[in-house]
Amino acid sequence: MIELTRLNGHKLFVNCDLLKYAEASPDTVLTLLTGDKIVVLESCAEVVGRALAYRVDVMSAAWPDAGNVPHGVVAAGGLRVLPKPE
Numbered sequence: 001m002i003e004l005t006r007l008n009g010h011k012l013f014v015n016c017d018l019l020k021y022a023e024a025s026p027d028t029v030l031t032l033l034t035g036d037k038i039v040v041l042e043s044c045a046e047v048v049g050r051a052l053a054y055r056v057d058v059m060s061a062a063w064p065d066a067g068n069v070p071h072g073v074v075a076a077g078g079l080r081v082l083p084k085p086e
Helices: 044-062 064-068
Strands: 002-005 011-014 019-024 028-032 037-040
Touching (some): 002 044
Antiparallel strands (some): 019 028
16 A cells, blocks of 8 residues: 545555556546545656555565566566666
């Protein structure tokens, strides 16, 4: 789950597996797979960044040696493992 902020300043945690869309109109509106909509202070880029960081944490915990796979090796699910940025 990722921590976000409602327009009124209250914090909430969102299950990023349920995110369907993030739209800037001009506030960031998140549409969940359930059809619910949430308006948050964070930008779309910040929401995506937090969701990606969360997934990295989950994958790192589940597959600690993932960073040691050589570049170009196809991992589980057909995902290509890219090198860490320098």
